[in-house]
Amino acid sequence: MAGRMTEYELSVWRSLLDTTDDLRRVLTAQLQESGVSSGDYRVLLALSEAREHRLRSSELAAGIDWERSRLSHHLGRMERRGLIRRDDCATDNRGAEVVLTDEGAEAFRRAGRPHLRAIKRVFADALSAQQFEALDDILTTLRKHMEATT
């Protein structure tokens, strides 16, 4: 893989950054209308899918691929707003269990439908079946390449 990138390759890279940035912006703005951020949404989704709406803090971090400290800060903010609660862990005195509150579950229900509609509107409705498959393939390739060269 000697040599340098072509202008074309670089422009596709910049386009990827810009476009995904815009998509994020639109969707976080949309989520905001339901009173949750995209970080909140990610946490709420994970907890909603968990047994008893409850997860060890480290499991949650691993599940959404966040650094521990990032999660800790975010949970602090969510706890202040009453979306989650932190219980002590029975089996490991170091640990904490993050629990979805009723208020959190309600917020997730309220945000979910419009959010999925927005993803469909700005993303899914734009692409053909062939484009989906091509994109899936590209993303898989990129992911494999990253893992291989790390």
Next chain:
Amino acid sequence: MAGRMTEYELSVWRSLLDTTDDLRRVLTAQLQESGVSSGDYRVLLALSEAREHRLRSSELAAGIDWERSRLSHHLGRMERRGLIRRDDCATDNRGAEVVLTDEGAEAFRRAGRPHLRAIKRVFADALSAQQFEALDDILTTLRKHMEATT
């Protein structure tokens, strides 16, 4: 466009978010080794390409598609580190001209080569010519779709 998204479409969406996030992470970490953030790099690049290494603040904001206030905050931090300078604008007393300092130009030179190499390594080297064209097409489609439905 009635109905809802398929699971597949949603999974491709999540994959897009996750993968581009990882790419960003790797590349900002790499840039950090040269002592600049990706925001810094974007600003330095724009100024490097500008006539006399100098731009009106609003032109710069438009050029890199940032909100004014975001740019203002970022310029404040870059100015503290001596990467840029802010001059009063001769033709409009409200305005400011952002000027690349020698130190800023030097930082950009230092960061540029390794950064481009990193983009090539994690992105360009991973994809085939067909994949590049497919991705280019997909991004263009998404962009057009966003503009059309805004």
Next chain:
DNA sequence: GTGTCAATATTGACGTGTCAATGAGATGGG
């Protein structure tokens, strides 16, 4: 048990991004 090392979660400092409000200067109708 004790000492050592790893893991769990949090915290503080600081850089970053968004939104709303602000002040200073341009601009144009009357």
Next chain:
DNA sequence: CCCATCTCATTGACACGTCAATATTGACAC
């Protein structure tokens, strides 16, 4: 000229992310 209004850039408050400590507890050899 005067006033309303727009634009330029900045600011403050706050949410968010990363990194480097920190405190506490678990695990395990001895």
